[in-house]
Amino acid sequence: MSVDAISTTHGLVGHDDHAHHDPNQAHQFEDMAQQNESYIVGMWSFLVTEIMFFGVLFIAYSLNRLLHPGSFIDAHRHLNVWFGGINTVILLTSSLTMALAVRAAQLQSKVAQLVFLTITILCAFGFLGIKTVEYTHKYHEHLIPGANFHYVSVGAEGGPSAEAAVNPEKSNIPQGQAQIFFLLYFFMTGLHGIHVVIGIIAMTTLFIMIKFDHPFTRYYMWVEMAGLYWHFVDIVWIFLFPLFYLIPGK
Amino acid sequence: MIKNLPLMPDQASSFAAQSDLIYWALTLLTVAFTLIVFAALAFLAIRYRRGSKADRSRPLHGSHLLELGWTFPPLVLGLLMFVWSAKLFSTMYGRAPEGSEQIYVIGKQWMWHLQHMNGIRENNELHIPVGKPVKLTMISQDVIHSFFIPAFRIKRDVVPGVYTSIWFEPTRAGKYHLFCAEYCGTQHSEMGGWIYVEEPAEYQKWLASGGRRTADTQPLATTMEAKGLQLYEQQGCGNCHDADGLSRGPSLAGLFGTTVKLKNGATAVADEAYIRKSILEPNDQIADKYQQRMPSYKGQITEEQILDLMAYIRSIGPRPSASTTATPVSSATSGTRVHTATAGKPNPNLTASNAAPSRGN
């Protein structure tokens, strides 16, 4: 323990007399190392809550897939593997550029930070764009859970079975079960999408602040925090993709 | 009011005494430990009160021996209680004895609907003979209820979508409370009734009168199978399932209680849960060699009708006489809606335990 940490005295209410401190250091911390560690541990414990948050949905998914394997196989055929696959590529790429942006922040390289953040943000928009296309398709197919939900079964060969096309009530897949699949699909990808949006907001804010040399951004930890968050968003998608888009079976 | 301070509920089933024994053993444990803790606290607090002359030399701040000493008794006693209790529990919720009286229970907001195999229906009342095990197969039509007979020390939730079952053997004639123990809405506290345990002779009389001792039961009812057959014809099940039908579906004769091969390679026992699911959600367990063609009857028939159909399918089994006694093979001891059929691999326990003929069609 360094001696100067101890001899640091504070005025009783004074927040402004830590002249010899790093300006980025908050008053409650003794030094930057303590602050850095606090931020990282804080972020990770936040991510733990996020994992448990999504975890519930993964369990709801698993149970319903166990209960209704047939419906899940049938319903997943409404999703387009290529959209899902391209989105995976996009997110993985953005994760790479985010890691590079964090690296640039650690090296305090302004240009590199700006470039990599831009790519990451563009990827995030790309991801959302494709999701919008997918959601729109689902809307037109009446696959949004709720009053307008109207499921038509697709055979393994694609296209609705003759019977079902005319009268979906006669569909072999009960509407309720298909609805559960799509509820989970929209809830999970939607929640994930909200995370993407929050990520975009965070990254854009950082981008602007870096661009205008806000003193705040001389502290690399903010980009690092955004990075951890963004990688987590990526991890969630890594699981969502196979669970929704790739369900093999007859 | 003072005379109204009973200490124990009646003991009226074969489980009651056993359950109470565990209860009193736990009480002994509780009293013993509570006394130890209270006595020790009181003794020490008085002896070592501030200013007392007690000897305080060489105070103790920890002792591994003591820690071990008070870790093990609770551990061992706890485990003993667990084994004792689990054993009784597995009997209560386990398989009912052969020859049990089969009764179906439907719970709905806010009444109990009970149905004997011979067609007698009762509401909020149940007549059963003393000394004969009774098996209840229960399902709810709306929310979760719970079938609770304090005098029998038995209770089980009645869950929508899943059959649950319990059994018990009444040992004393009398009139006992039936409660709904799971909160189910506005009139939860009034969703109860009475269990009448009767001497066999009296029970026979009651049966013979068609259960007419209660005001709201119907005149002598048709049996469940008969109603099931009616439904079977109404709903056109035969179009696909009759031997002389178009044979689009498997024959249902002799199905009940056998082990069925499924398309995905798994097997399943055709018990109540399986049949219920076949009717309501046929796509999830497709019999081997058949195309999924059967429409879902979800929302088109009631829980009661499903039970009638079930009774009919049972009755066309290889042992037609089995219709009035319980079918021995019914592993619907717990909510078996989600069973191995969908778990993706055959369950060796399940198949091994079922010497009934396997039916490959």
Place this chain on the structure above:
Amino acid sequence: MSAEHAETTHQEHSHHVVSVSELFITYGALMGLMLLTIAFAFKDFGAMNNVIAMVIALIKATLVVLFFMQVRKGSKLTMLWAAIGFIWFLLMFGIMSDYFSRAWIPVPGWESPTTNQK
């Protein structure tokens, strides 16, 4: 000012910086694994389908955590918290054990004495 944090005191401006090649290799591996899942998905391995998909996803997630999120170089504390979330999530999967074991038969010898299993 804790013990853990004392170790990191000197790191204030000399924090570890990742090498670019490490990031790119990780990226390559992630892409490869993604293609692998898609390839497997067009084949039917029966009950193993989902196991395979999930194992691959797990590997991918681990790569991201270790290399992109740099837990590999993090303090013990960071590793603990990174691990705990995933462990608890798996623990929560214990819920499924109820559904798997519902159809098991009663414990042999523990069922009611009058039962005569056929």
Place this chain on the structure above:
Amino acid sequence: MSYQTTKDTPFPAKQTFPAPKNTYLNAASTVKSWLLTGDHKRIAILYLISVSFFFALGGLAASIIRLELTSPKGHFLEHETYNKMFSAHGIFMVFLFLIPSIPAVLGNFLVPLMIGAKDLAFPRLNLISWYLYTTAGGLILLGMMRGGVDTGWTFYTPYSSMYSNTNVSLMIVGIFIAGFSSIATGINFIVTIHTMRAPGMTWFRLPLFIWAQYATSVIIVLGTPVVAITLMLVVVERALGIGIFSPELGGDPVLFQHLFWFYSHPAVYIMILPSMGVTSEIISCFSRKRIFGYSFIAFSTLAIAVLGFLVWGHHMFVTSQSMYSSMVFSIISFLVAVPSAIKVFNWTATIYKGSVELSAPMMYALGFIGLFTIGGLTGLYLASIATDVHLTDTYFVVAHFHYVMVGGALSGFLGGIHFWWPKITGKLYDEGWAKLAAGLTFIGFNLTFFPQFMVGFLGMPRRYHFYPEEFQAYHVLSSAGASVLALGLIIPGIYLTASLIAGKQAPDNPWMAVGLEWMTTSPPPTLNFDATPIVTWEAYDYTPNDPEEARHAVINPALLEIHTGVDPLGDGMAGGLE
């Protein structure tokens, strides 16, 4: 005042103390300085006020319930109103009172003080947490005013998702937000305890209260998101008519119970662990003796937190849960009892050869141990599967959880409030009234809830508005007890408030305790300590044989330095680190 009545008091009975000049209370006095404060101590006060408010509301509902139950057919409520009453009672008490009570009030105030930090790691997050809490409280109140809910605090599906036409969604959104408020507090504590301990404050020098807060925070962080999203799914189901939890639509109602209890069982440890921490502090202080088996208590705290996550299914023995799962949950429930037992015995052993002063906080702490023991042991009746079949959903369960939550957790909270009241407010309360209240609560409590064990065993189901007449005698007894209990709880409200206005200034360390929080002024300054303290002694460093000695024990050089800013050894290390 206790120390005035004992002859060995370190202070002359009539001694008065000057109020410290700079305290967190007088640092600023505008409304804004309170509502936008980052100071953990001020936020604790904000929490204390809001939590007490909801406790009073919950207590009001309880009183109505007890009144109504004196007659088998009720007096003045409709069925539906009665159902809304116990739902409101449960929701207020659990989500808005007991879960935030000790962590957000005492924990917030004490965690930084006890570990020698200037504040929590994230002061703004801390403030946000309080705003989330008030928003949640507001929404829940709004829900209550618009008619309330009738689902019970457990929100079981499909009743809550498909059948109840009360304000379920509003209420759930409220609880969802309250959940985030606890998560914010939890994250803050975890980070603070990990990274901001004062020099020399090693893990095994931490007060056990900190261990308890740490374990609690871990549970909060791991569990709360689960219930939050689960309840959110209920809202979605209600809004869209989809059935993940509704069998008609293909779902499974029991999954809800699994997910709900996956949080809510650990949540009962969120309620009890902090109280246990408080008890450890009080018992050792008023026995003037180091806590017995420090590391055993510390590790059983963690053991309870971890094992607590493995027993959720013991609430579901009679549902359609598989028999095998039930057995596993049952055996682990018996195992959780072991670390609790370890704690009970260690507290008891602490008193041995101590020097016991039966002050009001000590009375609450002893009450805690006794009532928690009874409550915990009756938990074993419920953990034992065969007896639970009979007892579940009866008043036996109601009695069990009131013993642990009221007799246990609430006693701990009240004990803690009394113990730290001089530190928090700088005022002394009236010890005589406090002892009377502690005694009344204990007696009233037992009168209220002991009869419930008996009527539960007889088969009286819970959540029953009407009940068979043969149970009436017990209910009347219970209601009579409840009025004594209510009295015992209202009295502290009065004399504590009175002490704020007319109470005497408290000395910095009225109990001669050794925790770091006592080494600063009462009330503490905004940044807690004049200088960063250096810890060179173990927790509970009491030397009790002789009260005379005890007095010297607290005036050791290291403490002096913190207290006065003077470094007696002049090496900047205040006695040096080990």
